[in-house]
Amino acid sequence: MTQKFDHSPAFVALTAEGAKLATRLRDAFGAGEVHGRTGRVEGVDVSFDETITHLQSLFREGRAIVGICAAGVLIRGLSPLLADKRAEPPVLAVAENGSAVVPLLGGHHGANDLAKVLSEKLEVSASITTASDNRFGIALDNPPAGWKLGNPGDYKDFIAAVLAGASVKLNGEAEWVKAGNLPISDNGALTLTVTEKAVAGSKTELVLHPATLSLGVGCERNADAQELSTLVHETLKIEGLSPKAVAGVFSIDVKADETAVQALAAELDVPARFFAAAELEEQTPRLKTPSDIVFAEVGCHGVSEGSALTAVGSEGKLLVAKNKSKRATCAIGQSSNVIETSTLGQARGKLFVVGLGPGDQCWRAPEVDRVVRGVTDLVGYHLYLDLLGPLAEGKDRHGYELGEEEMRVRIALNLAAEGRSVALVCSGDPGIYAMAALTFELLDRGERADWNRVDIKVTPGISALQGASARIGAPLGHDFCTISLSDLLTPWEAIEKRLNAAAQGDFVIAFYNPVSRRRTKQLATAVEILLQHRPADTPVMLGRNLGREGESMTVLRLDELTPDQVDMLTVVLVGSSTSRKIEKSDGTCWVYTPRGYEKKAHLYENFDETGEVKQINEETAA
Known part of the structure; x- marks a missing residue:
């Protein structure tokens, strides 16, 4: 699976002047936090004591790091962690006076793009050293959203040949490739193939897969995840289609919490999106294998075919009709354009019940910060939301008074049931006299079936x-x-x-x-x-x-x-x-x-000079 990175930057400042620039960049960028060295920098979002330890912690979390410091500080601090460039988050060095922005690591994981944005804010030129970016203006190994490189192992040799002067034949349509400065030629010695087919590629042929395939799936409750995965991969293989051309896994909303469906989406590294039965029923005239039995069960005549067709829309088509195993089904739709999954159906809602600890940011668990950065909505007592500080920026806030605990939980569950990602914010630990127990109590009452499809996680905090x-x-x-x-x-x-x-x-x-x-x-x-x-x-x-x-x-x-x-x-x-x-x-x-x-100490009669027990009073020990 593709390494996931948190591109909400940590602007790390080691001096008071650096903190001023970090704050300016954070505000201009509209996201992120200012991290400052304790004793040197005041009024920051996050304080730290040891620079190297903090940098390494951020790097391991996959955070984008913007160091307002010399590049050498970042290099010395992070070099022990460097092993696989495909697993490196963006790391940039910015001169304290704002005169230089240098992406050091993760250039094709967002560092180059982030450098361009920050350099525009500072009105300087980004010091991008990636050869292909500088020469051609695009990065074939970091294609835009909706595209995947089919054979990344061949990229190094391919791009080296292009940099050496070889021309490229474009086989297929890719406007973003044409917009760059690649030496495109009908007689190119190298080939760039755009296809949804499972093409192996080579050192002289790079394969780009546009996300034009919709994978509609259905399964019995608690079906084995491996069964669904095997069915899908065998279907793709028979049709000669690449899994990398799949835009998303689609199904009916009552399957949002189905482990097999979520596991398949994670395996394919694509979103899982879900449609209401009424929306799927609209596709009945286009189904190849409509079923009255399915209609009686879930309210539409076809789950897998209906989902695949709904995802590609009226201009798309059903490329592969329903294929099934003992407890699962799948179908494949095809669109003429890249499928924008975020506009289709809804995701499985997520509810994180988080604890802020007693109040001070330094007592807040790093996992809480990571969770809150990724949600769309915050629900809680007004004071608790205020304690989040910059972490709350850009989120939809739903603040309530003391005494409105049940209302808070209901609102949080309702928002999550709509497919949103929600943090229900508590003080201390959420499981100790806080909202976690009430959340599960409301679920246990069984008032709404869609609440039970929400993915709920409790993130601990330090209790009072x-x-x-x-x-x-x-x-x-x-x-x-x-x-x-x-x-x-x-x-x-x-x-x-x-x-x-x-x-x-x-x-x-x-x-x-x-x-x-x-x-x-x-x-x-x-x-x-x-x-x-x-x-x-x-x-x-x-x-x-x-x-x-x-x-x-x-x-x-x-x-x-x-x-x-x-x-x-x-x-x-x-x-x-x-x-x-x-x-x-x-x-x-x-x-x-x-x-x-x-009381235990008298068991030991004496110890040697290293502190090891030399003799034990056996009678007393017995």
Whole structure:
């Protein structure tokens, strides 16, 4: 499969002046983020401590990197990762004064195009060194959308011959090729063949496949993915057609979540798009094998043929009628032009339930950033969407107030069911007192069948209890539990039962939703219950505004905890009977809960100078 790259650039600045240019380029380009070195650059979207480590992390993610720095910094930092040029994302060096834009890596994966755009913004000439681009103005190994090179292994020898002076005969129609400066001749020694056929090509013949074929498929529920794949490849082979000429995999909308269909699209490296039954039924007069049985089952007379024909439109034709295996079918349509799949039907909707962590960008998981960059819509509480900063730019925002949780999830599911890619944004971790559980609860109610066809993924975040624990030491070092003190959704009787059980079990406890303006007695009651089972001097930690402006950590005794010390922005950690404080020289303290390693230590009588166990007290160990 073709390597996928994230072309939302990371503009990496190492100095304050570099950050000014990075911000200017990001704003002019209309996408991306400014990444700045901590301690040198302020007010950036993403901060980092180690330059080389950060560059390598971006490179491994497939991010486009625009370094506002010397080219040598990028070369030295990324050279250990270079192995296959087909797997390199775009990497560019831009002079800090804006006088030069140099694509270093991934020239035919977007770096050259990005360099041209940025150089126009800076009103300078891009320093593109790719020979074929400079000489001919096009890159045959990086054709435009809707085209694929059939024999990339022969490209190097082919283009070398062209650069040496050989002319090229164009066999077929490709306007973008004619628009370049290739030495086209009817008597060319080399051939550039444009075809949907499976032509092998050679060092003297490059094959270009336009995406003019539509692959319509159908299958039984939970059909084996290999069966569908085998059927399709055998059909293409019999007809002498290249898989690289397939524009997309098309089917009826009820198959959007079918594993075999999605796996086939991924294998062919093409989109999967889906049509409503009514839309497919319009193709009935053009079907070669209409079926009343299929109509009774799904509401149209043909899934695979109907899908193939709908994709190519009225000007296209059914090139291959329905072919079938035991549990799958396929048909092939042909268009006279490249098929623009993004305008056809809809994709399988995606819903990502993401957690921002406590609030600070540096506590946000890189996977969350990657996911949010790729979605079309953001749904969440207004404040959470604001915390995304530049990541939210260019997205359709659907902001709601506190208390509208179910509405948020419904909107997110509705948008995803329409084929959109949606991020449902939560604070902390989405699976801990957040929207992930409600998402699955609504699915479980079975209100809408199309919700169940949405591809749902939960992306974790750092929870408030993890953040508070890390700030104060390691109070969660042994068994712990979390309890929400809000009785809006859970009866107080159930909460009180859990409080007693946790207190008797001597768990470290994290209290969520400890108080609100109308609800304060619950925390006071919780303290009373805990004092019945653990010492009055048990450490209590109050983490407020974690990861945000005004963050504070307070440590007090259990018998000192009162509701007026806490608000809804506070997470409360109550230690167990074994939790301990360590006083620091500045007057603050660490808190930790030991796991019992001290008890284990007496098993070892002595160690050698390397730290290896030399002798074990066998009797004690037994």
